[in-house]
Amino acid sequence: xxxxxxxxxxxxxxxxxxxxxxxxxxxxxxxxxxxxxxxxxxxxxxxxxxxxxxxxxxxxxxxxxxxxxxxxxxxxxxxxxxxxxxxxxxxxxxxxxxxxxxxxxxxxxxxxxxxxxxxxxxxxxxxxxxxxxxxxxxxxxxxxxxxxxxxxxxxxxxxxxxxxxxxxxxxxxxxxxxxxxxxxxxxxxxxxxxxxxxxxxxxxxxxxxxxxxxxxxxxxxxxxxxxxxxxxxxxxxxxxxxxxxx
Numbered sequence: 001x002x003x004x005x006x007x008x009x010x011x012x013x014x015x016x017x018x019x020x021x022x023x024x025x026x027x028x029x030x031x032x033x034x035x036x037x038x039x040x041x042x043x044x045x046x047x048x049x050x051x052x053x054x055x056x057x058x059x060x061x062x063x064x065x066x067x068x069x070x071x072x073x074x075x076x077x078x079x080x081x082x083x084x085x086x087x088x089x090x091x092x093x094x095x096x097x098x099x100x101x102x103x104x105x106x107x108x109x110x111x112x113x114x115x116x117x118x119x120x121x122x123x124x125x126x127x128x129x130x131x132x133x134x135x136x137x138x139x140x141x142x143x144x145x146x147x148x149x150x151x152x153x154x155x156x157x158x159x160x161x162x163x164x165x166x167x168x169x170x171x172x173x174x175x176x177x178x179x180x181x182x183x184x185x186x187x188x189x190x191x192x193x194x195x196x197x198x199x200x201x202x203x204x205x206x207x208x209x210x211x212x213x214x215x216x217x218x219x220x221x222x223x224x225x226x227x228x229x230x231x232x233x234x235x236x237x238x239x240x241x242x243x244x245x246x
Contacts, residue, residue, distance in 0.1 A: 035061055048084035052077045052093060059097070063104055071109060074101075078116065087124045091117060095132065102140055111137055128164055131157045135175060142175075147182040154179060166203045170196045174213055181220065190220045211237045 035058060042054045059073035074097050081090040094117040102110035117133035134157035141150040154176045161172040177192035193216055200210045218233030 048080045049086065049089060052080035052084070052089075055080060056093060056097065060100060063101070063106065067106060067109065074109075074113065078113075082120075087126065091121055091124070091126060091129045094120065095129075095136070098133075098136060102136075107140060107144060110140060114140070127160045128168065130160045131164065131168055131172065134160070135172060138175060138179070142179050142182065147179045150179050151176070166199055166205065167209075170199050170205070170209065170213075173199065174209070174216065177216065181216070181223075184223075186220050186223050190217070193217045193220065 038054055038058050038061070042051060042058070045051050045054060055073045055077035059070045059077060062073065063070035077097065078090070078094060081093045084090075094113050098110045098113035098117065101107075101113060114133045114136045117136075118130060121127075121129035121133060134153045138150040138153035138157065141147070141153070154172060157172045158169075158176065161169040173192050173196035177189045177196065180186075180189040180192065193213060196213055197210075197217065200206075200213065214233050214237035218230045218237065221227075221233065222230035
């Protein structure tokens, strides 16, 4: 009886393993077919923007299986985008590529494309995009537990943000404050949070981001042991949100 049960179990496990194997093989075959189809379209394509999109799709398709080949396709996509001389399209492609790599755990590749974005945005004098790419790198490092390494990128973003508009500048100040907060440097975090608050107050900006900022300030007071001030800012934040919702 035991031997029969053991044989049944072995057969069952074997069937599962076989099903998994066939599923994987089927997935690889489907991916290969899709890649072949994209490559055929790419060979026939004459328009650089379309070539860039096709190469980008090919990179996405193979990233999880072959990151080296994906980098090649992504690089080709950027090269095609540069040829078409559509600045916004090229910068957006770099941003999308960096984000896709980051979301799939390829941090080094994400950083590479974001840094490419910085170089190109500066060349194009697209200051808002320069800020975007610097903050992308900063946030990526910060959320990976490397807040100290994120600071230089946020500082670079701050230099350009001061030349753009209040909302962009306020956002960067908050991000720097948050990085210092994560490092438990609450005094420096508060300095940047209050700079952002002064900016919002001066320009009479009361929105969702302002509410978040008040909550962040309250959190610093909480960490510093000043519960009364923390509650005060939490309550102002709550009132601000109610005011916005009508």
